[in-house]
Amino acid sequence: xxxLLVVTLILEFTYLADYDSHWWNAIPAFYALWGIISCMVxxxxxxxxxxxxxxxxxxxxxx
Amino acid sequence: xxxEFVTIPGIILMIGALILSLVPRDLRSSIFLLFPIxxxxxxxxxxxxxxxxxxxxxxxxxxxxxxxxxxLFGIIFSATALIAGIxxxxxxxxxxxxxxxxxxxxxxxxxxxxxxxxxxxxxxLMAISSTWLVWARRTPSSDAAGMRYLIVHILxxxxxxxxxxxxxxxxxxxxxxxxxxxxxxASILMLIGVAINxxxxxxxxxxxxxxxxxxxxxxxxxxxxxxxSAVYVLMRVxxxxxxxxxxxxxxxxxxxxxxxxxxxMREILAYHIVSQVGFMVCGIGIGTDMALNGSAAHAYSHxxxxxxxxxxxxxxxxxxxxxxxxxxxxxxxxxxxxxxxYMVGAFSISGLxxxxxxxxxxxxxDAAGYAGNETAMLMLLFAGVGTFLSVGLKLPYFTWFDKxxxxxxxxxxxxxxxxxMGITAFLCVFYGLxxxxxxxxxxxxPVDYEPWTVYHLVEISQIALLTFAGFWIFRKKLAGERIIAxxxxxxxxxxxxxxxxxxxxxxxxxxxxxEALAFRITDKLVGRFDNPMKWLNPFSKExxxxxxxxxPMEMVMAFVILVILVFGIFLVL
Numbered sequence: 334x335x336x337l338l339v340v341t342l343i344l345e346f347t348y349l350a351d352y353d354s355h356w357w358n359a360i361p362a363f364y365a366l367w368g369i370i371s372c373m374v375x376x377x378x379x380x381x382x383x384x385x386x387x388x389x390x391x392x393x394x395x396x
Numbered sequence: 397x398x399x400e401f402v403t404i405p406g407i408i409l410m411i412g413a414l415i416l417s418l419v420p421r422d423l424r425s426s427i428f429l430l431f432p433i434x435x436x437x438x439x440x441x442x443x444x445x446x447x448x449x450x451x452x453x454x455x456x457x458x459x460x461x462x463x464x465x466x467x468l469f470g471i472i473f474s475a476t477a478l479i480a481g482i483x484x485x486x487x488x489x490x491x492x493x494x495x496x497x498x499x500x501x502x503x504x505x506x507x508x509x510x511x512x513x514x515x516x517x518x519x520x521l522m523a524i525s526s527t528w529l530v531w532a533r534r535t536p537s538s539d540a541a542g543m544r545y546l547i548v549h550i551l552x553x554x555x556x557x558x559x560x561x562x563x564x565x566x567x568x569x570x571x572x573x574x575x576x577x578x579x580x581x582a583s584i585l586m587l588i589g590v591a592i593n594x595x596x597x598x599x600x601x602x603x604x605x606x607x608x609x610x611x612x613x614x615x616x617x618x619x620x621x622x623x624x625s626a627v628y629v630l631m632r633v634x635x636x637x638x639x640x641x642x643x644x645x646x647x648x649x650x651x652x653x654x655x656x657x658x659x660x661m662r663e664i665l666a667y668h669i670v671s672q673v674g675f676m677v678c679g680i681g682i683g684t685d686m687a688l689n690g691s692a693a694h695a696y697s698h699x700x701x702x703x704x705x706x707x708x709x710x711x712x713x714x715x716x717x718x719x720x721x722x723x724x725x726x727x728x729x730x731x732x733x734x735x736x737x738y739m740v741g742a743f744s745i746s747g748l749x750x751x752x753x754x755x756x757x758x759x760x761x762d763a764a765g766y767a768g769n770e771t772a773m774l775m776l777l778f779a780g781v782g783t784f785l786s787v788g789l790k791l792p793y794f795t796w797f798d799k800x801x802x803x804x805x806x807x808x809x810x811x812x813x814x815x816x817m818g819i820t821a822f823l824c825v826f827y828g829l830x831x832x833x834x835x836x837x838x839x840x841x842p843v844d845y846e847p848w849t850v851y852h853l854v855e856i857s858q859i860a861l862l863t864f865a866g867f868w869i870f871r872k873k874l875a876g877e878r879i880i881a882x883x884x885x886x887x888x889x890x891x892x893x894x895x896x897x898x899x900x901x902x903x904x905x906x907x908x909x910x911e912a913l914a915f916r917i918t919d920k921l922v923g924r925f926d927n928p929m930k931w932l933n934p935f936s937k938e939x940x941x942x943x944x945x946x947x948p949m950e951m952v953m954a955f956v957i958l959v960i961l962v963f964g965i966f967l968v969l
Contacts, residue, residue: 355770367774368859371781372866379656380873387657387882394889 400448404460405435405470406505406518409477413497417490425485428493432478435504439470447510455570458510465692465839469507469628472696473500476620476703483707483816484613495528496617503621507628511570512560515629519556519593523549526622529614530606538609544885545606548592552599556589572629577637587634593626596677597647600670601885604654607669608662608719612710615662619706620699623669627676627695636683641764644678645775647671652782656874657881661709661719661791665702668787671779672698672745678776679760682767685840690759692839697752697827701744704820705787708738711813712795715806721791721876726799730806735796737817742792744824746784747856752827754856755834755847762845762852781863789867790874798875 357363402411412431419427444467448460462470477500487493498521505518523546530542562582564570575583588599595603603623607615634640651671655664676698679691711734712727713719728735744751747758757780764773827834835843867874 355765355773357774362858364855364858365862367777368781368862369866371778371859372785372863373870375653375656375778375782375785376866376870376873379653382653383657383879383881388879389882391878391880393880393882 401450401459403438404448404505404508405438405474406460406501406503406508408435408438409497409501409504410521413494413501416493416497421488421490424490424493425481425487428497429478429481429485431497432474432481432500435501436471436474436478439467439474439504449510452513455513456511457514458571459514460508461510461572462508463839464837464841465628465632466507468692468696468837468839469624470504471837472699473504473507473621473625476500476699477504477617479816479820480613480616480620480703482812482819483616483710485812485816486810487613489532491528492532492611492614495525495532496614498525499529499617499621503625506625510572512563512572513570515572516553516557516560519625520550520553522622522625523553526614526618529618530610532614533609533611535609541606541609544889545602548602552589552592554589555585555592559583559585559587559589572632574635575633577634583634587637590626590629590633591643593622594630594673594677595623595626595647595670596643596673597650597670598884600647601883601888603670604658604663604666604883605885607666608660612714615710616703616706619665619669619702623673624695624699627673627680627691630677630680631688631691635680635688637681640677640681641769641772642681644674644676644681645772645779647674647677648776648779649782650674652779652786654881654883655786656782656790659721659876659879661712661721661724661795662706663719664786664791665705665709668745668783669702671783672702674779675757675760675776678772679763682764682769682772684763684767686766686845687760687763689838689840689843689845690756690761690763693756693834694760696834696837697744697756697824700820700827701741701751701753701824704741704817704824705738705745707813707817707820708734708741711809711817714813715809716804717807718804720878721794722878723804724795724802724876726797726802727804727806728796730802730804731796733814734809734817735792737814737821739792740821740824742788744828746788746860747780748860749848749853749856750825750828752824752831752834754828755831758847758852758856759845777859781859784860784863785867789864790871793867793871794874794876 357367360366401407409431412428412434416424416427416431442460442462444462444464446460446462447458450457450459477496480496480500484492484496502518502522502525506515506522509515509518527542527546527549530538530545559582560570562585566580566582575586592599592602607618610618630640648671651667651669651674654667655671658664658667672694676691676694679687679694709719712724712731715731715734716724716727718724740751744753747753761773761776761780764770764776831847
């Protein structure tokens with residue numbers, strides 16, 4: 334998997350160096366960063382929302 | 397006329413439901429499959445521009461109208477009815493089979509309806525029949541969830557009807573047509589009515605409430621029809637409404653956050669429908685040709701892989717009796733084929749290369765970018781990460797891996813379940829490898845989107861690889877627990893006992909009180925008037941009984957009756 338990542342990065346820097354349809358194409362490895370950051374944000378937001386607001390025991394509505 | 401009427405694909409399935417109820421038990425599930433095949437045949441053979449019209453109470457109705465958009469949805473709805481019918485082949489429960497046929501017929505009928513009245517009739521049939529698929533589970537929680545589902549949908553249908561009537565009064569037209577973006581009350585009522593069925597937040601809570609409680613096979617039908625027929629109507633009537641862009645993008649994110657929170661297979665998948673429909677709604681809001689093509693293609697692909705994933709989850713429920721992640725894990729040896737088929741669906745939904753989501757999801761997301769809406773595009777990419785994380789990694793990891801070997805006893809699956817999953821998995825891969833097969837049916841031709849670019853491959857693989865890395869690091873945080881997650885249905889479930897007291901019990905009590913009062917008054921009056929002799933002879937203390945009537949008294953009464961009779965006769969003459 335690490336290998337695959339390296340391959341995509343090489344592809345990005347060789348084939349797509351001048352690709353600029355979006356502003357974020359200027360950032361190297363943007364999609365990799367977006368992936369890991371989104372992933373962490375989602376997990377932490379989900380845990381936060383779950384623990385603080387919406388988590389209940391399964392019989393919550395039956396009481 | 398009759399021949400045209402009965403070959404409307406939606407009507408075929410309704411008639412099928414009638415016939416099916418007369419078929420012997422053991423033949424029923426095989427006969428079931430004939431009707432979707434017939435519907436599929438007529439969907440394919442009716443030319444574009446074909447119409448069936450009728451007149452009812454002075455209104456011109458268009459019962460069926462074929463164009464490229466309705467044909468695309470007609471194909472996938474009929475095909476799903478067929479595949480889900482195969483999946484449910486072992487079911488002998490007549491109620492479920494009839495409900496499923498009527499439900500599919502309703503969805504296909506909505507797709508081909510050329511006027512709002514026909515559309516509404518099929519719409520309501522869909523709501524009622526799908527409720528039965530929840531109730532057929534026959535547990536107390538599914539009874540209650542089905543009732544909530546029905547109430548929400550009847551409310552949605554009512555709002556839609558109000559909008560349609562208002563629209564009719566304004567324009568005098570019932571034809572299904574594109575409405576210009578406006579703050580016209582008629583259009584907004586219709587939009588809300590449709591948005592309830594499309595599970596647009598905050599009107600979505602019925603979906604994750606009801607779907608996880610439906611029967612194993614019912615959930616497969618449900619995952620395909622209700623939301624996607626609403627997506628079709630949105631696409632037909634409200635393309636380019638900007639509000640949909642933002643609601644769609646918000647839905648996409650909201651759905652995946654909840655999919656990460658939830659700990660039950662089918663609940664995760666249900667929330668994930670909200671997220672996926674968000675992609676489609678967002679594309680409809682953007683409203684360019686490419687975005688609408690993307691939404692239509694995504695609906696098409698989504699129905700396939702979501703049905704596949706619900707089949708996988710249903711198979712786990714059938715085999716083990718539970719879908720709670722905390723009780724599952726380590727099934728990789730015992731349910732290997734289910735896992736493989738499920739993973740095809742999961743990879744498709746995550747938009748990985750070689751699968752159909754790679755085409756359709758990317759088309760929708762890129763359409764947002766091309767239309768200059770980069771914020772919406774980033775929101776959708778963000779939601780895409782959550783998709784892979786929740787249904788592509790978390791759900792399968794805690795179902796099939798995590799432990800070495802599960803000690804749950806696994807019931808063998810009927811062969812037809814494997815066949816249905818196999819067909820669907822094949823289609824997911826097929827459309828991923830041969831996107832042209834789907835492109836020819838898209839509403840806006842020519843489709844000039846090329847998914848197989850280096851850029852797109854780099855984009856998808858980097859996102860997927862790093863999402864996997866993130867999951868692996870934090871996987872302990874996502875493990876199964878025994879919890880439920882509150883959602884906006886809290887706002888109607890918690891005060892429900894109060895409202896029941898005010899609107900049901902109080903009214904019941906009032907009627908009860910009036911009834912008791914009426915009986916009491918009757919009782920009093922009867923006591924007073926049961927013996928007219930008391931009144932005719934008020935001066936006597938003794939009780940008068942009929943048998944003691946004296947002849948003179950009888951004569952007086954006979955005379956009175958005679959006079960009344962004579963008067964009556966004169967009056968009539």
